[in-house]
Amino acid sequence: MSAGPERVWVLADPRAGTAAQAIxxxxxxxxxxxxxxxxxxxxxxxPLPWPxxxxxxxxSRAAFVAPWPRLVISAGRRSAPVALWLKRRGTRIVHCMRAPGSGGFDLQVVGAHDGMPPAxxxxxxxxxxxxxxxxxxxxARTRFEALRDLPSPRVGLLLGGPVRAEGLDPAIAAALGRKVAGFAGSVMATASRRTGAAATAALAEALSPVPHRLHAWGSAGENPYLGILVWAxxxxxxxxxxxxxxEALVTAAPIFxxxxxxxxxxxRALHASLQAAGQARPIDDAPTPFARQPRDEVARIVAAIRERGLLTHE
Known part of the structure; x- marks a missing residue:
C-alpha cells in the first residue's frame, strides 16, 4: 500500500508466516x-516487557513518524513492544499470538492451541x-479449472518440512507419497521451500503410480496452491x-x-485443537471421509474489530 496518513498500519515481522497473520x-x-x-x-x-x-x-526505527494511525495490527512476540509503543501515541492495537504486555492490547488474537485463559x-x-x-x-476455481478433470478422489497434498533444518528427509516424503497414492484417484501436490529438492524428487517418484500434479518450490509457472484448496x-x-x-480450514474438504x-x-497442540473441534483427523484415519464445516476465522476477527469500534473515532 502507498505511504500516507492511512488509518491502519501493519507491523510486518521478517518471518513470512508471522507477517501474513497481520496482513x-x-x-x-x-x-x-x-x-x-x-x-x-x-x-x-x-523479552522486552515494556513499550x-x-x-x-x-x-527500521526511522519509519516510525507521525501522523500516527488509528489502528495497528501486529503479530509475534517481538513486535508487541513496538505495537504498545504506538499505543502510547493514541493508536489501538490488534495483536496476533502470545506476547508480553497482552493486557495492553485492545484485541489479542490467539489460537486455541495456545491454551490461554479467556480475557x-x-x-x-x-x-x-x-x-x-x-x-x-x-x-481460483476458474483459474485452475483444469484440475477438476483429474480422476476422483482428488487428494490435495500440502507438504512442508522441518522448521529449523535443511530440507525434509526424502524417505519421509516418499512414505507419505506412497500412502496418499494408495487411496487417491489423483494427487494435486505442492512442496514448500522447507521441503527441499531431494524430498520433492522422492515425492514425485512415490506419486508416479497415479495421475498427479506436483509443483516444486521455485519451479516455473504459477503455484496451484489455491486451486488445490478449491478442487481437492x-x-x-x-x-x-x-x-x-x-488455510485448509477455509475449504469444506476433510483434512488429514x-x-x-x-x-x-x-x-502437537495445534493438531489436537483441530481434531477436538472436528476439523481434522490423523493421516492414519484417511481416506475415511467425514463432514466438516468451513471455518473463516479471519472473518470472525474482522467482525470483532468492528464490533469493538477499533476503527471508529472517540
Missing part, C-alpha cells in the same frame, strides 16, 4: 493500510490468521505448517494431518 487481517478490513517492515536488532532477542522501539534496527480483550480462533479468503478461492476432495497437510493447516516427526509441543 491477512488488514486486507479483510477493506481499509487502505501501510505495511511497516520490521528489522530486528540484537535487543529483540530479549519500546529498542528491538528495532536504527533503519475481555482476547478472541480465540482455530489455527492462525492468514491471507486465504473465500473470494480468492472463488477466483480430500486434503492431506503436513503437520509442521501452522499456516497451511489454518500428516506429522513429519519433529513437530514440537505447539504443533
Amino acid at each position: 491477512g487481517i488488514a486486507e479483510r478490513l477493506g481499509e487502505p493500510f501501510r505495511t511497516v517492515p520490521l528489522e530486528w536488532g540484537r535487543l529483540a532477542r530479549l 519500546t522501539l529498542m528491538g528495532l534496527t536504527p533503519e 475481555p480483550n482476547r478472541i480465540e480462533i482455530l489455527g492462525a490468521a492468514h491471507r486465504v479468503t473465500p473470494a480468492a478461492l472463488d477466483a 476432495d480430500v486434503m492431506v497437510v503436513s503437520g509442521d505448517s501452522v499456516s497451511m493447516l489454518s 494431518i500428516a506429522p513429519l516427526g519433529d513437530e514440537g509441543p505447539r504443533h
